[in-house]
Amino acid sequence: MDISLENKDALNAVVKVDIAKEDYSEKVDGVLNNYRKTANIPGFRKGMVPKGMIKKQYGQAVLVDEVNRLLQDSLNNYIAEQKLDILGNPLPVQQDNFDWNAENYSFEFELGLAPEFELSLDNKEPITHYIVTADEEMIDNQVKMIQKQYGKIVSQNEVKEGYTIEGVFHNEEEGIEHNTSFNIDEVDGKTNAKQILGAKTGEQVTVKTNKLFKDDETLASKLGIDAEKAEDLKVELTLTINEINENIPAELNQELFDKYFGEGEITSEKEMREKIAKDSEQTFAQQGDQQLLNDITEHLIGSVDFELPSEFLVKWLQTQGEQKMTEEEAREEFENSKKGLKYQLIEGKIIKANDLEVSQEDLKSMAIDRIKAQMAQFGQANLPDDQLEDIAMRVLSNQDEARKMAEQAMSQKLLDFYKEKMNLKEEKVTYKEFIDKVYK
Template sequence: MNITRENIDELNAVVKVDIAKEDYNGKVEKVLKDYRKNANIPGFRKGHVPMGMVKKQYGKAVLVDEVNKLLQEGLNKYLTEEKLDVLGNPLPKEQENFDWDSENYSFEFELGLSPEFEVDLNTEKPITHYQIVAGDEMIENQIKTIQKQYGKLVSKDAVEGEEDQVAGTFKNEAEEIESTTTLSLDKMKNEEDRKKFIGKKVGDVVTLNTKDLFEDEHDLMEVLKVDHDKVHGLDVEVEFTISEINKQELADLDQELFDKLFGKGEVTSVTELKEKIKEDAGKQFAQQGDQQLLNDVTEMLIDNTQFDLPKEFLQKWIRTAGENPMTEEEAKEEYEKSEKGLRFQLIEGKLIKDNDLQVQYEDLISFAKDRIKEQMAQFGQMNPEDKELEDIAKRVLSNQEEVKRLSEQLMNQKLLDLYKEKVNLEPKEVTYEEFVKEVYQ
């Protein structure tokens, strides 16, 4: 077998593979002999079928199969030994008048080559690294939520205010609506609807219109128990018969509540409670700040790292890569949609290689243990033993899909650490509300 390469330009090449009879003949003969031993052909004993008959029946198919095996093995070995960084897969060139009855064969493949480029992480213009904190309003709302969660419901004779909760049943016979639910009056959109409940007692009926009853129509879907398609645009009157009235009595901000939340003596005052809420929120928001940093650095690298791609080759490869072949127009459209992602894959690969970023098994175990510990803490298991974490991590990593998922997460973390070290960053402290407004609006 002889393999040669002709470089068309820096991004495109053609590889020619020549296969001679001596390369494949021995393999073909061996397969045919095995066929002869096991062939069941009427009129002949097993193992005594004439070789000429075996060759006539199976020879061409075996030849094609063995040549294709040699071709793929030789091509893959060549690409590895030559250390060619190719994009997509080699594409066989069409050959007119190809003759399988010949003894020697030549095949040609088009290659798309990865471009050479450098990545500069140190930009002149700094990238904002958001340090997201909980504002005073968010902290107060969280405290109120905690008080509600640990408070108690007190039964009432009549509805007195919008903070009351009213249980009952919605009905509309024509629309086949009959749903028992509990309403928090402060969730209702219009003050006029909320006022209809004031002074009402158990057994009273309140008539409401479903249109604009809540800010979010999904809340209406939940209380009426109707499907997603029906709730959108629903504009009918429903009767709500009150069966129970309760007021949420807030829990006292005392030491008993603090100990329930954080453990005995960990928090001893409302001031410390606010600090703890702010600290915990900061940890959660740090992930959002880091994700935004990853997004912004990605955009910067794509914009600032210039290189050409073998565009025509990649469009041709896209046409044939999927289960269903595409037209030229479809392949062009798909390439335009995926070009940005491909560029970043190459940039990311370059960064990983140049900075020797690796995911070792020991790192993966440690990373998995940290994630498991975080999950266990959510269910109140604050101090699991290291052996328990190790055993769970090893069970998780026995699943190859989990290995792939966690490896990608760990590599993203390594890239994030690299960006924090080398990219020109400008820290900016913002509340969560300010972050949402600045980034998403």
């Protein structure tokens, strides 16, 4: 067997594999002999079928299988031995006059080569790392939400600010007859709110769809109609009020603290607010870190300029998946994924150059931390270490789960590496400021 490489340019190459009869004949004969021992053919005892008959019946198929197996193994070994950094998979070059009846065969494969490039992490302009803090307004809202969640509902007879109404919206011409529930504070227009405020249980009031709720989606939901119909709907509605309820917030006392945070965990409103702030900022820290990783990714992609073997990758994409892509679809897919592919190459270079790796211990530790967090939500915060480890190993025995966790662990290692090596500046912001800066 002979394997050779011809570089077409810096990003494309062709591998030629020449296979001679002596490379495969022994394997083919061995398979055919096994077929002979087990073949059941009428008129012949088992194991006594003439070899020529077996060869005539199965020879071509066995030859093709063994040559393809030898070809694939040899190609993979050659790529590994030569340390060829390829993108996608080798693509066989079509041969119109290929003859399986010949004794010697020649195959060619196109390769897309990963580009070589230099990468620097020395960014002169600092990248912002947002440290998101919990402001008093956010904490106030969270406290009110907890009080409402554990409060009590008291039936009332007259609609007042903050009350919840259960009733039926009706308009015969538009075919609207829908049971609904809404808080009076959700009503958007002053005129509509004025009509409903002061109304009593069992009464009917007339309102207009215009400015009834803040948006068309909410209007559609409350009236039980399609969002498209709600867009241009300008009619009067009859609201029959069946029930009026007041949500009385729970008092900030030890009973509420124990219900929400666990018995004895919190003993005062001050501790409650501190706990809310701490938990919120831990969640915000994850969002801040993710944004930092996104910004660093964009910076790194923009800091290097290299080409990809685009024509090869378009052809390769056409071979992927159960439904084959057209050339036009493959080009669109390539353009959409080009930035992600570039970052994969950058990321791979950083990982290799700095010996970053995820160990089994890293995965086990990550799995245990997640299990602890999940168990704490159900009030089981003190599972024994041996139980935690047993559950973690069962989680990691799922290959898909282990792969996802390994990717997440490597992202965290990369983020820690970037924080240490790159020029960053911290900026403290409230959550609202963070959303405004990042998403607007």
